[in-house]
Amino acid sequence: MNQLPKRLLQNPSGFPDLGPKEAIAQQRMLDVIRRQFISAGYVPIETPLVERPEVLLAKAGGEISTQMYGLRRLNVSADATDDTKELALRFDHTVPLARFIAANQRELAFPFRRFAIGPVFRGERPKSGRYRQFIQADIDAIGDGDLSPLHDAEMVAVIHGIFSELKIGPFTVRIGNRKVLQAILKDTGLSDDQLGDALRSIDELEKVGADTVITELKGLGLDAKDAKALIELLTDKGDSDAVLKALKARDLGPGYSEGVAELETVVNAVRDLGVPDNRFRIDLSIARGLDYYTGTVYETRLDEHPDLGSIASGGRYDDLASVYVNKQLPGVGISIGVTRLLLRLINAGLWPASESAIAEVLVTTDLGAKAFGNVYLKQAAALRAAGYPTEVYLNEKPLAKQLLYASRRGFKFAVITRNEDIKNGTVIVRNLKDSSQHETTSAQLVETIEKLRKTS
């Protein structure tokens, strides 16, 4: 038979292939994220991976439209027409949310608080850490007409819950406000036209450094002193109360005051929600999504791994779906790029991906599964029924090889039944961590494993 050339067996570039170790590691991460979303009272919706091109393009044109994948028929059968012109892959969770709300607004209770965890597709040029298919985990709260800024605070609490439970080291959620940033920039005398350039420049602050940004701001007409003062103000790392006090001492018009009041509300509510002060701070330099965010904005960084960039970002927007529906739907959301985060954390040794078994127990088959299947299968059935995921080794191999397999795969216990055990009615449980062996009986097998799990 003609076999495919080997290069075709690799996953297509930008579409990651996760083997058991990475898939188990990813599932552990997704479980934490989901649990925290649910803990805060968010509910899932499951929109399809496929949307109509008109829907995708109505919300996002420009650069991102060149990254969108449409569908086509691979083979068109003689009697069928290609009906795929109206099908394309989603590139985020926000556009499907907007479309879903527009289509179902009458049945939904607002504020509508939903989470979505699943793959999205972007035909970017694949480079280190960029994927064409990747899992995004989003929560958004959408109001009908208005939406309390306390929702903005809940986002911070959810992010805090997730990264605390993930235990990947200290992190800081940075909270900014676009109204405040915009008013401060305008106050320097920049024209409306220049604001966009200034925002883009400031958004790169962390990456390029203060000096470069100051030079760019000077290019926009600010004098050196003002540019420097601006950067100092925007990067004030004082505690939140001090920053708020300084902000409140200034008067830069109603938009500014509104933004500062929002910031204060969010900071207080974040504390009420139990987030400690060392896990968040005000960072006015966050710009993000120039045309999109209108109030609170967030970024999240690992304190000891700033190179990973922001690992959870988002913000407040005024208008989710006016291209779809005649309604003002303000929202606030936050998004975690799970695939990128996962694979970078695994590479950095910050997220374990060393076990290729989820089950803790391997029932070995020293006497051969063919002849003694009934013994081994019954042991496995008892362990599974008691809530212990269990694999039975069904290949005919010497016990030593089976134990090696157990250690390599990451099992914690091996159940061993030898010839003399059959005679004596005994069973051995081997703790694979310390190689200790514990004799017990078939009837006591579950109990023995239970005890060993507690003490080891």
Add this chain to the structure above:
Amino acid sequence: MNQLPKRLLQNPSGFPDLGPKEAIAQQRMLDVIRRQFISAGYVPIETPLVERPEVLLAKAGGEISTQMYGLRRLNVSADATDDTKELALRFDHTVPLARFIAANQRELAFPFRRFAIGPVFRGERPKSGRYRQFIQADIDAIGDGDLSPLHDAEMVAVIHGIFSELKIGPFTVRIGNRKVLQAILKDTGLSDDQLGDALRSIDELEKVGADTVITELKGLGLDAKDAKALIELLTDKGDSDAVLKALKARDLGPGYSEGVAELETVVNAVRDLGVPDNRFRIDLSIARGLDYYTGTVYETRLDEHPDLGSIASGGRYDDLASVYVNKQLPGVGISIGVTRLLLRLINAGLWPASESAIAEVLVTTDLGAKAFGNVYLKQAAALRAAGYPTEVYLNEKPLAKQLLYASRRGFKFAVITRNEDIKNGTVIVRNLKDSSQHETTSAQLVETIEKLRKTS
């Protein structure tokens, strides 16, 4: 602004949109399936949704190739070439498994036992109960060279575990064997050419009835008596031991004996794995996937809802990946079409999809979240920290409306703090099922909910 016409807001035909109720219901089902896969020692892999067309077409041509979706660029930017010719959407989990094993055979330990739960795509004409995107949940065990038939038995135990835990009524896993079926058919005098037609006819037995199949078999040259005897033999609903005994009494050549021995091994091992006799039976009429399955085959039906057809099917195949790799990789697998099953069960009232909240507790905000956010948010934080998913009602609405919202969404408890409660340091927990109210203190809130959960 130009809004999109309403019809474009609907999800594309065949690509289901699950709102919170259905998405919650689906997640509950997927959690059970995943837990049972893990319980039996299976591990996940996560291959991309996108594969190369050559890979998909090498394993599956013919009719299915006209159902495959390729990708294309929606907009090609001026400086980019369309690189999507090598990208297409997977239509099952088996082809990606074969490709993954071929690409990673050196790193994998055999038998390789993996599960995969996720969407697949088929451009079928959408009709009732058929979807173009649907979730499949698969397990497969793949051997290198050989694979014990005990794996075939484990599939039955896993299916038994899943449908027992789902509690959707009594069900029966039917176990057949292609070697046995083929030998019996050949024994009637059918030629090799006619075998395929006979198998296709028998595969429809349940749908079209015995009389139609007998007529078709007569058309192939069997005389009426033989055709009737054949159907009686194939549909013997006796207990497994009696059927096995009858089968063993005949001698139809080595293939037949091998098949009968496999059946016997599987039946015994299924019992050893704790599956009760009323949950499985031998059904020799199962044909399935004519060119594909080579030994054990399965179907599963709900005893009281035969109209749903088979809800978990699969079987043993000799050769997973010879189009990709120079190796004999026999396997056995089973697949659940989750989306179809879920939506049919919901329609039939067999799977609840009435709650649009996962959280059990709603913290109401009688005094307004704006003014008393700190009280309400702290209550929510305490409940969440104690492991109770909790939503805070952050809209400013009268308490009666908030309680109505709580009941409609399916919350179990509402936490109420009125003006006098603030003064007295009290809190009310309302059980939304029986409308009973329980006064407690802020400090005792978690404990009170805990108690009420146990007694209600």
